[in-house]
Amino acid sequence: MKGQIIVQGRRYEYTLRRNRRARRLILKVGPVGDIVAVMPWRVSRKVAEEFVLSKAKWLDQAIKKQEEKPVQPLVEFRSGAWLPILGDMIQLLVTVEKDRQRTSFIEEGNMLRVAVSQFAGVKKALAKWYWTRVKGYVKKRADDLADQMGLRIDKIVISSAKSQWGSCIKSKGRISIQWRLAQAPLGVIDYVITHEVMHLKCSGHGKDFWQGVEEVCPDYRERRRWLKENGHRLYWR
Ligand SMILES: [Zn+2]
Numbered sequence: 001m002k003g004q005i006i007v008q009g010r011r012y013e014y015t016l017r018r019n020r021r022a023r024r025l026i027l028k029v030g031p032v033g034d035i036v037a038v039m040p041w042r043v044s045r046k047v048a049e050e051f052v053l054s055k056a057k058w059l060d061q062a063i064k065k066q067e068e069k070p071v072q073p074l075v076e077f078r079s080g081a082w083l084p085i086l087g088d089m090i091q092l093l094v095t096v097e098k099d100r101q102r103t104s105f106i107e108e109g110n111m112l113r114v115a116v117s118q119f120a121g122v123k124k125a126l127a128k129w130y131w132t133r134v135k136g137y138v139k140k141r142a143d144d145l146a147d148q149m150g151l152r153i154d155k156i157v158i159s160s161a162k163s164q165w166g167s168c169i170k171s172k173g174r175i176s177i178q179w180r181l182a183q184a185p186l187g188v189i190d191y192v193i194t195h196e197v198m199h200l201k202c203s204g205h206g207k208d209f210w211q212g213v214e215e216v217c218p219d220y221r222e223r224r225r226w227l228k229e230n231g232h233r234l235y236w237r
Pocket residue numbers: 195199205
């Protein structure tokens with residue numbers, strides 16, 4: 001069930017959700033600004049809507065506070081969280097073994113088991129895992145895309161650059177792709193690869209450059225927009 005509320009001239013949509021275990025009405029603002037009113041089973045919709053209305057002032061403040069906060073990263077560092085990986089999702093399961101010398105990873109179906117000596121090591125371990133996974137993907141995919149474009153790559157590098165998603169050294173036939181893209185949708189990674197491969201032919205971002213990109217990636221504008229809007233969420237703090 002959806003409801004709407006107007007607070008100080010701004011319209012907000014919220015979800016009304018019944019919960020058998022709820023004892024009273026609760027209003028929540030989620031990590032991306034989604035508003036949920038949790039209702040006990042017997043409470044009517046009308047009562048719930050009145051409750052939300054009575055919380056208008058609180059809601060306005062909660063949303064403003066959230067808008068000031070940096071947006072959450074796509075990855076959550078907790079056991080049980082679902083991690084985005086190369087257009088797929090995998091569930092993270094962490095085991096902490098005090099005496100463990102080395103971090104280990106085991107992928108089983110849609111589960112990633114990570115064993116560390118202390119929980120604080122999970123972030124570093126995940127960065128390493130993402131790096132390995134993106135490397136395998138990019139090495140193959142970049143060659144396929146280059147073939148389609150009639151170009152040849154001499155060297156593919158995975159980088160930890162902070163300010164750019166990819167780069168290209170035309171004279172060396174070398175392209176590099178940033179590891180954090182492993183968390184982005186596949187189409188977005190493919191766009192970045194295509195972009196860098198295209199630079200093996202054209203240096204700047206002129207008309208021929210974009211035409212070449214568009215041939216391989218017809219919806220590249222959308223993929224670029226995704227990066228502009230969500231790129232910062234691929235960075236971990
Ligand atoms: Zn470029």
